[in-house]
Amino acid sequence: MKRAGPRRHLAFDEVGSTNTLALEAGRAGDPGPLWVTAERQSAGRGRRGRAWSSERGNLYASLLVRDPAPIADLANIPLVAAVGLRNGIAQLPGIDGDRVRIKWPNDILVGGAKTVGILIESEKPAGESQLVVLGCGINIEHWPDDAPYAVTGLRREGYRGTASDAFAPLADGVEKALDLWDRGRGFDAVRKQWLAHAVGLGQPCRINLPGGEVADGVFEELDPVGRLVLALPGGRRQVFSAGDLFLLAAGTSSSPSAAPL
Numbered sequence: 001m002k003r004a005g006p007r008r009h010l011a012f013d014e015v016g017s018t019n020t021l022a023l024e025a026g027r028a029g030d031p032g033p034l035w036v037t038a039e040r041q042s043a044g045r046g047r048r049g050r051a052w053s054s055e056r057g058n059l060y061a062s063l064l065v066r067d068p069a070p071i072a073d074l075a076n077i078p079l080v081a082a083v084g085l086r087n088g089i090a091q092l093p094g095i096d097g098d099r100v101r102i103k104w105p106n107d108i109l110v111g112g113a114k115t116v117g118i119l120i121e122s123e124k125p126a127g128e129s130q131l132v133v134l135g136c137g138i139n140i141e142h143w144p145d146d147a148p149y150a151v152t153g154l155r156r157e158g159y160r161g162t163a164s165d166a167f168a169p170l171a172d173g174v175e176k177a178l179d180l181w182d183r184g185r186g187f188d189a190v191r192k193q194w195l196a197h198a199v200g201l202g203q204p205c206r207i208n209l210p211g212g213e214v215a216d217g218v219f220e221e222l223d224p225v226g227r228l229v230l231a232l233p234g235g236r237r238q239v240f241s242a243g244d245l246f247l248l249a250a251g252t253s254s255s256p257s258a259a260p261l
């Protein structure tokens, strides 16, 4: 995604959802890349239909890109976005980059606790090019206290700056990752970076599937097209392209109450 000129960025005080605005801009013919940010969202959304609490003090940012790659490669985008945001967060003043990791497919953890969520949405209006929106919610001053897993915010992790200060380094990280990906041709390089910063490799884990089923096994690797490979008890392997990952304490993989990450 080589930018032809300066970064295009619409910054709002309050919106429903920056993803919605970015998609609407695409439907109205915006050529992208276009960043939409807001200081607060009244209808922020997360993965799998969940709400994303969006108080002032955190950063809400969405990037619209048009036709970013051939259709067969679009499934890479969550991993590309995760690498870009991980690298951006690791550069922020006061943050120890070694503590910034990726949890499959695209949560960013700092010190083992979720700090960034990413929601990719895409659509192809009839006769038009593919619109893809990379939506990023970055916890800075606020994080939920009722999540079923560990959650934190950049302020608690040492960040010295504001939500608006964080935007340029994070946007740089995402744009560099898109450049590295090179419309799918550079996926191997992205995959290597993703693996270098992943949590849970080689460990027992549980995948909660979008349909409600669960699968337990050992997180073996990402396959060459970016799917998670789970080694199941008994020696079979299963690949997953969507779901939520929970790390299981060793030896508890059959326990439904095993502690999530």
Ligand SMILES: O=C(O)CCCC[C@@H]1SC[C@@H]2NC(=O)N[C@@H]21
Pocket (backbone or CB within 6 Å): 016, 017, 018, 019, 020, 041, 043, 044, 045, 046, 047, 048, 050, 052, 059, 060, 061, 062, 116, 117, 118, 119, 135, 136, 137, 138
């Ligand atoms: O469930 C997740 O982990 C993904 C959360 C993504 C939230 C961001 S905030 C900016 C953008 N606008 C939205 O409505 N959602 C995404």
